[in-house]
Amino acid sequence: DQQVKQNSPSLSVQEGRISILNCDYTNSMFDYFLWYKKYPAEGPTFLISISSIKDKNEDGRFTVFLNKSAKHLSLHIVPSQPGDSAVYFCAASLNRDDKIIFGKGTRLHILP
Amino acid sequence: ETGVTQSPTHLIKTRGQQVTLRCSSQSGHNTVSWYQQALGQGPQFIFQYYREEENGRGNFPPRFSGLQFPNYSSELNVNALELDDSALYLCASSLANRGPGETQYFGPGTRLLVL
Numbered sequence: 001d002q003q004v005k006q007n008s009p010s011l012s013v014q015e016g017r018i019s020i021l022n023c024d025y026t027n028s029m030f031d032y033f034l035w036y037k038k039y040p041a042e043g044p045t046f047l048i049s050i051s052s053i054k055d056k057n058e059d060g061r062f063t064v065f066l067n068k069s070a071k072h073l074s075l076h077i078v079p080s081q082p083g084d085s086a087v088y089f090c091a092a093s094l095n096r097d098d099k100i101i102f103g104k105g106t107r108l109h110i111l112p
Numbered sequence: 113e114t115g116v117t118q119s120p121t122h123l124i125k126t127r128g129q130q131v132t133l134r135c136s137s138q139s140g141h142n143t144v145s146w147y148q149q150a151l152g153q154g155p156q157f158i159f160q161y162y163r164e165e166e167n168g169r170g171n172f173p174p175r176f177s178g179l180q181f182p183n184y185s186s187e188l189n190v191n192a193l194e195l196d197d198s199a200l201y202l203c204a205s206s207l208a209n210r211g212p213g214e215t216q217y218f219g220p221g222t223r224l225l226v227l
Contacts, residue, residue, distance in 0.1 A: 004154070006154075041220060042218075042220050043116070043202055043204070043217075043218025043219050043220050043221055044155065044202070044218050045218070046216065089154050089155070091154075098168075099145075099157045099160065099168055099170065100157065100216075101157070102147075102155045102156070103154050104152065104153050104154045105154050
């Protein structure tokens with residue numbers, strides 16, 4: 001049973017526009033959420049995180065929003081750039097020290 | 113500062129065989145985690161090692177075992193390979209006292225195919 005769900009396998013966005021990647025989770029005990037980015041033939045790299053006490057965290061072009069009541073988080077990338085084309089994994093854990101549960105990923109294509 | 117490296121990059125085995133995958137941690141990192149990423153899935157936590165001891169395990173059978181060495185490098189061993197073991201195996205190193213999330217650095221993975 002998937003505790004972290006990314007229901008969109010892929011997403012195409014025009015360069016310069018906003019990319020919005022969505023993620024839902026089922027375990028209300030999750031306290032810490034992360035996004036990872038993965039290029040082909042490379043391991044995932046950490047992008048941004050948010051703890052459950054916040055509803056927004058911003059780092060440059062990347063912003064993560066958390067809606068705890070809806071058990072939903074999203075990653076916004078503004079503006080989208082060609083180098084953003086990659087697979088994005090949403091992940092969650094019970095706390096910062098616990099194992100990380102990954103979603104299946106969303107492949108983002110940035111169109112020229 | 114060296115990154116996380118894994119060997120081999122690709123491997124083909126037959127059902128029933130045993131396999132050993134290797135990982136060298138990021139310099140200064142004392143914790144290593146292993147993940148299995150099946151096709152079309154996200155990475156799934158297998159186990160974590162800290163100071164040469166298993167420090168947490170996911171939902172994987174005992175035929176998945178590991179070792180961590182004094183230099184913090186690590187091995188993942190899988191016995192009695194099954195077809196469903198075909199996947200990308202990712203190693204990630206981190207600092208134990210800072211949690212795995214943000215400080216976790218992944219290697220490029222070993223792609224295992226079981227025939």
